[in-house]
Amino acid sequence: MSQKRRAPDSPVAERPTPAKRPSIQDPRQAGQHRYRGCSTLSFYKRIHKLGEGTFGLVYKAEDTRNGMMVATKQFTVTNEKEGFPITALREIKYLKQLRHANVIPLLEMAVEKPMRGKDGQKRGLIMMVTPYMHHDLSGLLENPAVTLMEAQIKCFMLQLLKGIKYLHQNNILHRDIKAANLLINNKGVLQIADFGLARRFDEPAPTPGSGGGTAFRQYTGNVVTRWYRAPELCLGERNYTAAVDIWGVGCVFAEMKKGRPILTGNSDTHQIELIFQLCGSPTERNMPGWERLPDARLVKSFAPYTRTLEAQFNILGSSGVALLSELLKLDPRTRVNAMDALEHEYFRVEPLPAKPSDLPEFADSHELDRRKKAGQRPLPPAPAGGTVGVGPSADWSGHPGEPPSFHTNGNGRHVRPAPPPPGGERRPAWQKETRDVRAPPPEGGAGGHGHGRPPKGGKDKTDTYIPSYRNDGGRPPRDDRDWGEDRRHERRRDERGSVGGQGGQGRGGTGGGGPGGERRDNRDRDRDREQRERDRERERAREWRR
Amino acid sequence: MVSIFSSPLATPAQLATSPSQLAGMPEPLEQKLRLVACRLLQAAGVLMELPQPTIATAIVLLQRYYLTTALQSSPLLPTCLASLYLACKLTEHAQKPRDLINIFKYLLSPASPLHPPHIRDPSANGVSKMRSNKHLYYVSEGDYTAIRSLLLSTEAKILRSLGFNTTVQLPYTLAFNYLQSLGVLTHTSEPPPRETPAERLFSPLQNEKLVATTFAYLTDLLSSPSQVYLTHHPHELAVAGIYMASRDHGVKLPGRWWEVWDVERETLGFLVVVIRGGTYIPAAAKVWIVEEGKFEETEDGDVVVAIGSESVEREMERLRSL
Numbered sequence: 001m002s003q004k005r006r007a008p009d010s011p012v013a014e015r016p017t018p019a020k021r022p023s024i025q026d027p028r029q030a031g032q033h034r035y036r037g038c039s040t041l042s043f044y045k046r047i048h049k050l051g052e053g054t055f056g057l058v059y060k061a062e063d064t065r066n067g068m069m070v071a072t073k074q075f076t077v078t079n080e081k082e083g084f085p086i087t088a089l090r091e092i093k094y095l096k097q098l099r100h101a102n103v104i105p106l107l108e109m110a111v112e113k114p115m116r117g118k119d120g121q122k123r124g125l126i127m128m129v130t131p132y133m134h135h136d137l138s139g140l141l142e143n144p145a146v147t148l149m150e151a152q153i154k155c156f157m158l159q160l161l162k163g164i165k166y167l168h169q170n171n172i173l174h175r176d177i178k179a180a181n182l183l184i185n186n187k188g189v190l191q192i193a194d195f196g197l198a199r200r201f202d203e204p205a206p207t208p209g210s211g212g213g214t215a216f217r218q219y220t221g222n223v224v225t226r227w228y229r230a231p232e233l234c235l236g237e238r239n240y241t242a243a244v245d246i247w248g249v250g251c252v253f254a255e256m257k258k259g260r261p262i263l264t265g266n267s268d269t270h271q272i273e274l275i276f277q278l279c280g281s282p283t284e285r286n287m288p289g290w291e292r293l294p295d296a297r298l299v300k301s302f303a304p305y306t307r308t309l310e311a312q313f314n315i316l317g318s319s320g321v322a323l324l325s326e327l328l329k330l331d332p333r334t335r336v337n338a339m340d341a342l343e344h345e346y347f348r349v350e351p352l353p354a355k356p357s358d359l360p361e362f363a364d365s366h367e368l369d370r371r372k373k374a375g376q377r378p379l380p381p382a383p384a385g386g387t388v389g390v391g392p393s394a395d396w397s398g399h400p401g402e403p404p405s406f407h408t409n410g411n412g413r414h415v416r417p418a419p420p421p422p423g424g425e426r427r428p429a430w431q432k433e434t435r436d437v438r439a440p441p442p443e444g445g446a447g448g449h450g451h452g453r454p455p456k457g458g459k460d461k462t463d464t465y466i467p468s469y470r471n472d473g474g475r476p477p478r479d480d481r482d483w484g485e486d487r488r489h490e491r492r493r494d495e496r497g498s499v500g501g502q503g504g505q506g507r508g509g510t511g512g513g514g515p516g517g518e519r520r521d522n523r524d525r526d527r528d529r530e531q532r533e534r535d536r537e538r539e540r541a542r543e544w545r546r
Numbered sequence: 547m548v549s550i551f552s553s554p555l556a557t558p559a560q561l562a563t564s565p566s567q568l569a570g571m572p573e574p575l576e577q578k579l580r581l582v583a584c585r586l587l588q589a590a591g592v593l594m595e596l597p598q599p600t601i602a603t604a605i606v607l608l609q610r611y612y613l614t615t616a617l618q619s620s621p622l623l624p625t626c627l628a629s630l631y632l633a634c635k636l637t638e639h640a641q642k643p644r645d646l647i648n649i650f651k652y653l654l655s656p657a658s659p660l661h662p663p664h665i666r667d668p669s670a671n672g673v674s675k676m677r678s679n680k681h682l683y684y685v686s687e688g689d690y691t692a693i694r695s696l697l698l699s700t701e702a703k704i705l706r707s708l709g710f711n712t713t714v715q716l717p718y719t720l721a722f723n724y725l726q727s728l729g730v731l732t733h734t735s736e737p738p739p740r741e742t743p744a745e746r747l748f749s750p751l752q753n754e755k756l757v758a759t760t761f762a763y764l765t766d767l768l769s770s771p772s773q774v775y776l777t778h779h780p781h782e783l784a785v786a787g788i789y790m791a792s793r794d795h796g797v798k799l800p801g802r803w804w805e806v807w808d809v810e811r812e813t814l815g816f817l818v819v820v821i822r823g824g825t826y827i828p829a830a831a832k833v834w835i836v837e838e839g840k841f842e843e844t845e846d847g848d849v850v851v852a853i854g855s856e857s858v859e860r861e862m863e864r865l866r867s868l
Contacts, residue, residue, distance in 0.1 A: 038706060038707075038709035038710060082643075082698075083631065083632075083643075083697070083698040083701045083702070084632070084635075084698075084701055084702060084705060086635045086640060089632075089635055089636060089712065092710050092712070093636065093712050093713060096710070096711060096712075096713060097713055108709075109709065109710045111706050124702060199638070200638070
């Protein structure tokens with residue numbers, strides 16, 4: 001009986017079915033047992049770069065042992081401060097546990113012995129190997145040769161929801177659902193990838209009919225790429241639930257129909273504003289308890305908005321709009337969960353969902369390629385995975401292309417360079433600064449330390465705003481002070497606040513920032529929020545110590 | 547589905563030929579060192595107020611790791627540090643290396659309750675009385691940096707040799723669930739109308755004890771020399787813990803109840819023998835731990851184990867010359 005019980009991929013060398021599989025022994029050293037699931041880098045031949053994951057570069061590669069095309073996501077590990085990054089540990093652990101047609105499988109890990117780099121630091125290279133997927137949804141939507149039919153959209157939505165349902169049933173929050181993280185192969189199979197921000201949640205998994213459920217504990221608020229961030233996250237909710245992933249699904253759904261991201265806020269404040277422009281201003285009826293959320297005050301500064309979702313998305317048809325409004329519900333408690341969404345009428349009316357195998361093949365399209373052809377792009381790229389570190393407080397730091405290195409090993413070494421800014425020539429000065437988040441804020445920057453007026457328009461990219469609280473310290477945060485993952489995020493948020501500075505707002509000028517006076521109000525507001533944020537952090541630190 | 551019922555298991559071949567023994571370490575010494583590692587991890591975990599799952603994860607990772615790597619090539623202390631550090635991260639209770647290093651320094655210092663009382667005096671340990679003994683209690687900055695880098699590189703080694711399979715399924719939750727479904731934990735707020743002797747057994751207090759005893763057996767099993775956490779699935783361990791605890795407390799369970807959870811009688815019997823068998827060292831004996839020093843056994847049967855690699859080396863020499 002117990003023999004049958006064993007996991008199919010029992011990672012210790014082998015199952016005791018002796019005849020079939022002898023103990024895996026290192027041929028060089030008899031008797032040295034080796035575990036399965038780990039090989040060396042030399043087995044893989046790099047072909048070209050595919051993109052940038054949360055903490056490293058992603059390459060298309062060939063497994064020289066069997067000629068299989070794979071994607072390798074690599075990150076370097078140094079032994080400086082924290083050892084193996086906890087986000088990577090989580091990602092690997094979850095991917096190893098999960099097994100579902102719509103979740104990317106982890107084929108194996110490949111490692112390279114640590115070598116001494118130029119600076120004498122030992123660093124090893126570690127790669128996660130996953131199957132090669134031809135597209136990511138973001139790249140696919142950008143591909144001018146591709147127009148998704150209604151049936152195809154339904155097919156992708158079904159797969160996405162099945163994957164999400166599986167994750168949530170296993171008590172895992174993905175926390176970075178976005179089009180660029182949904183991989184699609186030429187057989188039409190969609191798989192959820194990039195678990196760099198995923199983590200377990202302690203609450204019971206959502207059950208049919210119960211919406212998003214309720215949260216009992218606090219998690220870090222620095223999750224989900226801004227454009228896909230749920231309203232409760234934008235308002236600083238930390239007791240969030242699986243419903244944050246569902247909001248992302250809603251955004252992706254609408255994006256598939258429109259062909260481009262729908263809520264492209266260029267700062268966190270702007271993001272909330274866009275959400276409420278779409279869904280209407282929050283009331284006790286459509287979002288009970290919203291006023292008690294930490295950043296609810298922000299909303300009051302907006303004009304009351306009336307709901308435009310139905311009007312904007314009538315192209316989806318009545319059942320499509322119904323599903324979208326279920327997915328994009330302001331109230332996380334009543335927002336539909338993945339199980340119920342799968343049962344939605346939308347998937348049962350004509351045109352019926354296509355079968356994955358019926359989908360046509362397209363030329364490989366990845367988000368990165370899209371960025372290369374930035375000239376053709378009407379919009380800036382979605383904030384990369386790492387930008388999720390932008391906390392709800394850092395609403396002045398709208399830097400979409402920021403390197404995701406906030407999720408590196410926490411020693412300030414960045415595995416991944418800043419992605420090329422859209423349009424190339426628009427690379428703002430602050431983006432270079434962000435290459436080292438540990439660096440103190442660029443105080444010498446033009447613009448006068450936050451006292452001068454922020455520049456108008458998107459052309460001036462220098463850092464102009466340094467939040468007041470940074471002035472008393474000014475030193476880069478110490479590394480050995482961060483203990484927990486969540487705390488680290490907190491601190492990063494601070495850094496972002498200062499390093500990013502007004503650059504984001506400057507950019508925002510092109511996308512609908514207000515006149516200077518209004519911005520100053522924003523700044524005061526930000527400072528208030530910052531104060532509150534600091535208090536909260538202290539509280540959390542205390543809690544953490546307990 | 548994420549399975550909570552199965553863990554990666556070691557094979558008989560792996561257990562029979564441990565790398566340490568292949569590299570020339572006598573089995574009794576290996577057993578002693580492994581036991582000491584479990585004690586150290588458990589003590590450090592308790593001092594750091596870590597939850598038991600974190601400690602158990604650390605111990606299981608360490609045991610798995612030593613199935614792939616010899617004790618000689620990966621000294622005990624950094625490995626303990628690294629496995630606990632890794633387990634903390636894996637169970638979302640991240641700790642700073644500094645705290646871990648300090649705690650282990652304390653546990654190996656003469657002030658520690660694990661330190662043998664009869665060699666409290668450092669001079670008896672080969673250290674000159676003239677020298678300041680603050681190094682016994684205090685981690686200097688240089689030492690700290692060195693130990694930390696050793697810790698982190700050992701962490702990477704552990705991850706690599708385990709093939710990044712860091713999932714450790716523990717029997718504690720299962721045991722609790724099983725106890726609940728056996729109905730021995732349910733109790734109403736009102737006392738039962740007619741109290742029969744059988745019903746008195748189900749008083750809340752007794753059941754609390756039942757859970758505690760079950761968990762205690764499961765924790766004891768962590769340091770058993772048979773390394774059953776590497777050879778048995780969590781549900782089997784949980785059933786064995788419940789079986790022992792229910793016998794201790796005289797709680798009557800339905801006949802052949804273990805079959806409900808797919809545990810065979812033989813498996814259960816084996817685990818009971820393991821639990822009864824205790825540790826390699828006689829149960830009554832105390833195990834004292836020092837960092838560097840002599841391995842010895844006192845008249846009372848107490849055992850002193852030194853975990854420093856030099857001491858281990860010397861002990862191996864001694865055993866070989868016997």
